[in-house]
Amino acid sequence: MPELPEMESYRRLLGRLLDSRAITDLQVNREKSINVAPEAFRRQLVGATVRTIDRRGKMLLFLIDEERILLLHLMLGGLMVWGTEAERPQRTVQVEIAFGAERLYWVGLRLGYLHLLSAEQAEAVLRKLGPEPLSAEFTETALHRLLQGRQVALKALLVDQAVVAGIGNCYSDEICFAAGLQPSRSCDSLQSAEVARLYRAIGAVLTEATAAGGYMDVPLFAGDTTTGGFDARCRVYDRAGEPCVRCGAAIVRRDVGSRKSFCCTACQSGDGI
Known part of the structure; x- marks a missing residue:
């Protein structure tokens, strides 16, 4: 299962790859991996831009705007792959989001999830977590x-x-x-x-x-x-x-x-x- 170092590495790499790029398309191949109907998921995200990517514990937060956050938890077996359609992973893809010619593929998202939340909903999830072990407060x-x-x-x-x-x-x-x-x-x-x-x-x-x-x-x-x-x-x-x-x-x-x-x-x- 990806832990803090893996998710922080993902955050840093994706921050450069997604910088100011708008979501141009998305495909949900497994509805249980998300928390809203695929149509609503698509309607709220296509055309939006990921403003920044934060991490909390083992989770990534893709901040769309002040009221919309994509919260990712890869859980056991989950991983991400970035590439063109020709570089699509040779495995079952649960969710894919396109940024022009390139896509972010979520693979192994059987136990994991990609939830579209309000800022308030995301805060309720994160409130349950303990301190970050590399933060100043963790003395x-x-x-x-x-x-x-x-x-x-x-x-x-x-x-x-x-x-x-x-x-x-x-x-x-x-x-x-x-x-x-x-x-x-x-x-x-x-x-x-x-x-x-x-x-x-x-x-x-x-x-x-x-x-x-x-x-x-x-x-x-x-x-x-x-x-x-x-x-x-x-x-x-x-x-x-x-x-x-x-x-x-x-x-x-x-x-x-x-x-x-x-x-x-x-x-x-x-x-x-």
């Missing part, structure tokens, strides 16, 4: 307060969008590895020094991953050399059986609750690294 003190008294696994807290917005399976594992903490550690067991390591790891991992284009390896457009650049840099996620880059022990899969999780049991003991 070490704020993280300490979030962890305090919570008898849940660290991974479970990191992926809870109501607690912190934008972190999912991949980056929770990468953050725990960088901090030298087991994903299964109980939040209320962390000491001050461990919280400080965790805070630094959140910032470092998400910043590096965003700069590298995230871990999803399907390019946004032909010639895109940014998207997916972090995949080769993942230290533990989906690396079961490979040697730990820090100590050489084998990375193991050790699920936390119902979520798959990867870690090094040798150097993520929680006792410091």
Whole structure:
């Protein structure tokens, strides 16, 4: 599932591609992917211009005007492809929006959605999210307060969008590895020094991953050399059986609750690294 780095990379790339370009056509191939009738969806969007693209957590917000916002959540398996009709993805496309000769294709949008909302409706959705982990308001003190008294696994807290917005399976594992903490550690067991390591790891991992284009390896457009650049840099996620880059022990899969999780049991003991 795309997480904060993937969605932020999409936001930056699409911001350049869609700059001042009007929507000239659109096609809805799966009505469940949108929240209004296809005719109304088309009527409200064709001829409009995407003024800007914002991100909140794992969501993108395409701002049409003060009262219309396209809110995108790709969920599991969703991705986007930009190109001409000749570059149409060789997969089922749920929604496509044309900007002249080029189109933005939404693929794998089975669980995900592209909803046309009013500003008030969008705010109601976003209000449920926790703070952005790379924002000024997300301080070490704020993280300490979030962890305090919570008898849940660290991974479970990191992926809870109501607690912190934008972190999912991949980056929770990468953050725990960088901090030298087991994903299964109980939040209320962390000491001050461990919280400080965790805070630094959140910032470092998400910043590096965003700069590298995230871990999803399907390019946004032909010639895109940014998207997916972090995949080769993942230290533990989906690396079961490979040697730990820090100590050489084998990375193991050790699920936390119902979520798959990867870690090094040798150097993520929680006792410091």
